[in-house]
Structure formats: structure tokens, C-alpha cells
Amino acid sequence: MSASLLHGFPTHGTPGRGSGIQIFAPAGHSNVDFSPLRHHPRDAAVLDAVSMADLLRNAFVYPPHSIYRDVKFAISGFDGEQDLHGDPRFHFRFQSSRALRPRLDAVDGGVMLRTYHALLVDAVARSSAPMRTPWLLQSGGKDSTSMAIAVAQARPETTCMTYLGGREENEIDSARFVAHQLGLRHEVLVCDPGRAYQRYLALVPRMPLLTADFAMLSYVDMATEIAANGGDGLLDALGSDNYFGMPINWRQRLKALLALRLRLPPGIVDSYLVSHNFRLSYVLGTLQMDTFERCFPGSRFSDAEVDTLLGYPVAESSRRRLLLFRDDIAAASSMEAQRRVAATIVEAATFGKGIFTASALSLLLAYPYRDEQLCEWTFREVPDALLIGPGGVNKVLVRQHIAQHFQQLPYVRNKGSFRFDLCGLARQCFDQVHAMAIQAQPLLPGAAFWLESHRSRLGNKYHASKFYILAIMLPWLLSRLDRPASPWAPRDRGDVL
Structure with a gap:
């Protein structure tokens, strides 16, 4: 793995706290040097309580923090020269209000498409140059289809892999058709929750940092399969939403209206009618969330549950980490613009799952899509009407690029929320996760009780999502302890707040 693309270097931390480590991973680069963590202490004292609350509340750690007290990890929005331990500053580059794009009638549509295609081909060629046997993670959706077109020209020896996580996201027909038409080899991996989890457990000791992204297990499952079949590099079609735009539909507007930060009585949330109904559970969960944090994907633990899991009030300290981003959130002139800010913040998870997995498997x-030339050209030179079209049609330029090669593709029309069999994971791995919760009681004193009291509800994806977060967190935390954890709390109240 090339260490020259990124650097991890020691810096001086906040006065009075000694030295710290900060690792920058600009989104245009993906092969990160985590060597500064190689000899990091394995002790409960170095773990950050607020970051644990972040993971439980939102499934990722708010950047630039990490699961460690003395390690900062930043992707987009943070200048690589700043001291992340001191006074970190976040800036979102892709605010639409700052872009002076041309009008649609001022550009040549044919030239625009040719330029987009050429830039994407160049981006694929440059980023995959160190790879001998690249594999494309091909979901079957628009982004991966457009990228497959570029891959067929730049790296025609690439193999495509599509993951079938569940019936809601079955785009295998589309992905297979695209790959075969382009002359690319195509493979399918069907989700087996138990297999994926055992593969994750095998990688945990080598995973440099922790995130609980809801695609983590599917990513580990695919990457492990690819490495076993001789692949040495992954091409991921993630990362274009921030500068292409993210249209808002009525469901997202409704969720924003329902996010009222209420603290609901446990009797309502835990009633049989609610606890076994996904939609009711999701609505009540949303009522307890912050409006902006509801932009983040998935079902997560409420603030009250987080405080119970960790054994003392800490959820509010996690929520306060949003203050770092308040200026950029306030500068977003629409809900769509706010969603792009949220997508940038959550890159700590969306890119992190790939970066940490690739590091653990020594894959490139x-x-x-995060190539700097492609990003800047799309954001500044493509008219608004080719980014988001009438009626909120997203990625119009990408759709036109695909239409040049394929007339009609069998896309999934109604996207689901899950690319992994969450309920199957809970069914197959409950006892294993529960045993880890018993071991981790000094760190998460409420985890074992939560699992026991919710076992009968894990057929509901809302609760299975929370089980998933614990299943990701517990083995990683335990792997960082050289000895059994002793009763643990923050060093002082100031560390938490």
C-alpha cells in the first residue's frame, strides 16, 4: 500500500494533554498511512467516551475526533495544515450558493457529455494505476453504471462485483446486464450475515479506527471475497453526491418536521404494538432526534438509551459536537444544501468503512468520483439543470451519460434503506454479541441488558439496526484491551463535556 498519498504525523495536542496524532485523509486519496497507530496503547483509558456516544447515536464518530482520545481523523472539510487537537475549523467547499455555474442554454450538451466522460475515464485511470487486478464495487445504480462505462475504457480487465444484501436493494439484473454489455467480468456475492460477521471479526484487530456505518459488514464481506480471489484493489463509485446535489423528496421533508428532540416515556417506545412495527418505531425514533442529525442514515439509539448504555449522561456531549459545523449548516440556503453538508460530515463513516477495511486487508x-479535476469541473462548469432536473430528478448529466450506452436499464424504482440482512445478523449472531457485551460491561455497562430486553424485538429492522451498531462496536473495543477492562469512567467530568 502506498504511504506517500497520505500522511499521519504526530502533532502537539491541546495544552496540558501532551502530544496527539492527527491523520488527514482528503477524499481524493484513499490509501492512508495509519502507521502512527501501530504501537498505540491498548487500554480503556485511551478510548473516548463521547466518541462511543457518537457511534451509538449516529453510527459514526463526529470528525475530526476518533474513537481514541489522542487521535484525530479528518476527511473532507478540514485543512491539512491545521491543528485538529486545538481549534479545528470545518469548511464545506460545495455550497451551491457560492457556485457561479453557466446557464443551460450557454453550453453545448454534446461537449458537456464528452468532457464528463473524458474526466471520469482519466479519474479511473489515475486512481487505479497502482492496481494490478482491480475490482469495481458495482451496486447496479446510476453512479456505478456510469463508472463502469469509464472502467471499460480505462481498465477493461476489471471485474465487477454486486452485493445482494436483501430484496429491497436487488439490482443484480441491472448490474449484470451493464457489465456483460461492456465486456466486463461480473460476480455476485449474496449476503450471509454469519459469514460476513466472522470475516469482520477476523479483520477487527487490524482495523485502525472504528466506525459503525450500516454498510460496514457488506463492505468487509465483499473486500474479503475480492482479496481471496486475487484482487489487489477496489474501485468504489461513492462520493459524487456532495457536488452533484441531493434532491429532497416528501419523505425527507416529513422526517425533518418530525425530528423534535423529544424525550418519550419508555412505556410508549417499548409497547408491544410499537416495538414490533418498523414504521411506528422509526417515527417515534425520529421524534427523539435532532433535525439535522436525522439527515444521517439509519435507525440509531436515542439519547436516553445512549446514557443508559454508557452508564452516565454523555449523549448531550455528543450532540454538542455539532457546534463545530454550525456556520456551514447556517450558510446552507435550503434543506438540499443542508443534506450535502450532512453527507460531508458523515464521510468519516461512508469513506471510513472502505479506508479501514482496505487497510486491514492491505488492499488499494x-x-x-472524488478526483479533484472531476469534482471541480462538475461543481463549477455543469449547469444546475444538468445536476438536478425538474421534479427533483437527480444527476441528470450522469443519466445522459448512461443513456448514450444503454436505452433502458432495470433499476430498482423504490430504494430501500438496508443493504444488509440486519435481522438475519441478529438471529445468527445474538449469542456471540451478547457474550462480548458481558465482557465489555466496564465500557458499556448497559449493553448486555439492552440485548436481553430486546431479543424478542430483533425481527424489527429498527431494533436490528441498533443490534448491528453494538455488533460492530463491541469486538473492536474489546480488541483494544490488553487486559480485561476495569470499572471505567471519564478521567474527569471536563473530559466528557
């Missing part, structure tokens, strides 16, 4: 990893 590339995100061609």
Missing part, C-alpha cells in the same frame, strides 16, 4: 482503494 480508489474513489474516482
Whole structure:
């Protein structure tokens, strides 16, 4: 793995706290040097309580923090020269209000498409150059289809892999058709929750940092399969939403209206009628969330549950980490613009899952859509009407690029929320996760009780999502302890707040 693309270097931390480590991973680069963590202490004292609350509340750690007290990890929005331990500053580059794009009638549509295609081909070629046997993670959706077109020209020896996580996201027909038409080899991996989890457990000791992204297990499952079949690099079609735009539909507007930060009585949330109904559980969960944090994907633990899991009030300290981003959130002139800010913040998880997995497997990893030339050209030179079209049609330019090669593709029309069999994971791995919760009681004193009291509800994806977060967190935390954890709390109240 190339260590020259990124650097991890020691810096001086906040006065009075000694030295710290900060690792920058600009989104255009993906192969990160985590060597500064190689000899990091394995002790409960170095773990950050607020970051644990972040993971439980939102499934990722708010950047630039990490699961460690003395390690900062930043992707987009943070200047690589700043001291992340001191006074970190976040800036979102892709605010639409700052872009002076041309009008649609001022550009040549044919030239625009040719330029987009050429830039994407160049991005694929540059980012995959160190790879001998690249594999494309091909979901079957628009982004991966457009990238497959570029891959067929730049790296025609690439193999495509599509993951079938569940019936809601079955785009295998589309992905297979695209790959075969382009002359690319295509493979399918069907989700087996138990297999994926055992593969994750095998990688945990080598995973440099922790995130609980809801695609983590599917990513580990695919990457392990690819490495076993001789692949040495992954091409991931993630990362274009921030500068292409993220249209808002009525469901997202409704969720924003329902996010009222209420603290609901446990009797309502835990009633049989609610606890076994996904939609009711999701609505009540949303009522307890912050409006902006509801932009983040998935079902997560409420603040009250987080405080119970950790054994003392800490959820509010996690929520306060949003203050770092308040200026950029306030500068977003619409809900759509706010969603792009949220997507940038959550890159700590969305890119982190790939970066940490690739590091653990010694695989190369590339995100061609985050190529700097492609990003800047799309954001500044493509008219608004080719980014988001009438009626909120997203990625109009990408759709036109695909239409040049394919007339009609069998896309999934109604996207689901899950690319992994969450309920199957809970069914197959409950006892294993529960045993880890018993071991981790000094760190998460409420985890074992939560699992026991919710076992009968894990057929509901809302609760299975929370089980998933614990299943990701517990083994990683335990792997960082050289000895059994002793009763543990923050060093002082100031560390938490």
C-alpha cells in the first residue's frame, strides 16, 4: 500500500494533554498511512467516551475526533495544515450558493457529455494505476453504471462485483446486464450475515479506527471475497453526491418536521404494538432526534438509551459536537444544501468503512468520483439543470451519460434503506454479541441488558439496526484491551463535556 498519498504525523495536542496524532485523509486519496497507530496503547483509558456516544447515536464518530482520545481523523472539510487537537475549523467547499455555474442554454450538451466522460475515464485511470487486478464495487445504480462505462475504457480487465444484501436493494439484473454489455467480468456475492460477521471479526484487530456505518459488514464481506480471489484493489463509485446535489423528496421533508428532540416515556417506545412495527418505531425514533442529525442514515439509539448504555449522561456531549459545523449548516440556503453538508460530515463513516477495511486487508482503494479535476469541473462548469432536473430528478448529466450506452436499464424504482440482512445478523449472531457485551460491561455497562430486553424485538429492522451498531462496536473495543477492562469512567467530568 502506498504511504506517500497520505500522511499521519504526530502533532502537539491541546495544552496540558501532551502530544496527539492527527491523520488527514482528503477524499481524493484513499490509501492512508495509519502507521502512527501501530504501537498505540491498548487500554480503556485511551478510548473516548463521547466518541462511543457518537457511534451509538449516529453510527459514526463526529470528525475530526476518533474513537481514541489522542487521535484525530479528518476527511473532507478540514485543512491539512491545521491543528485538529486545538481549534479545528470545518469548511464545506460545495455550497451551491457560492457556485457561479453557466446557464443551460450557454453550453453545448454534446461537449458537456464528452468532457464528463473524458474526466471520469482519466479519474479511473489515475486512481487505479497502482492496481494490478482491480475490482469495481458495482451496486447496479446510476453512479456505478456510469463508472463502469469509464472502467471499460480505462481498465477493461476489471471485474465487477454486486452485493445482494436483501430484496429491497436487488439490482443484480441491472448490474449484470451493464457489465456483460461492456465486456466486463461480473460476480455476485449474496449476503450471509454469519459469514460476513466472522470475516469482520477476523479483520477487527487490524482495523485502525472504528466506525459503525450500516454498510460496514457488506463492505468487509465483499473486500474479503475480492482479496481471496486475487484482487489487489477496489474501485468504489461513492462520493459524487456532495457536488452533484441531493434532491429532497416528501419523505425527507416529513422526517425533518418530525425530528423534535423529544424525550418519550419508555412505556410508549417499548409497547408491544410499537416495538414490533418498523414504521411506528422509526417515527417515534425520529421524534427523539435532532433535525439535522436525522439527515444521517439509519435507525440509531436515542439519547436516553445512549446514557443508559454508557452508564452516565454523555449523549448531550455528543450532540454538542455539532457546534463545530454550525456556520456551514447556517450558510446552507435550503434543506438540499443542508443534506450535502450532512453527507460531508458523515464521510468519516461512508469513506471510513472502505479506508479501514482496505487497510486491514492491505488492499488499494480508489474513489474516482472524488478526483479533484472531476469534482471541480462538475461543481463549477455543469449547469444546475444538468445536476438536478425538474421534479427533483437527480444527476441528470450522469443519466445522459448512461443513456448514450444503454436505452433502458432495470433499476430498482423504490430504494430501500438496508443493504444488509440486519435481522438475519441478529438471529445468527445474538449469542456471540451478547457474550462480548458481558465482557465489555466496564465500557458499556448497559449493553448486555439492552440485548436481553430486546431479543424478542430483533425481527424489527429498527431494533436490528441498533443490534448491528453494538455488533460492530463491541469486538473492536474489546480488541483494544490488553487486559480485561476495569470499572471505567471519564478521567474527569471536563473530559466528557
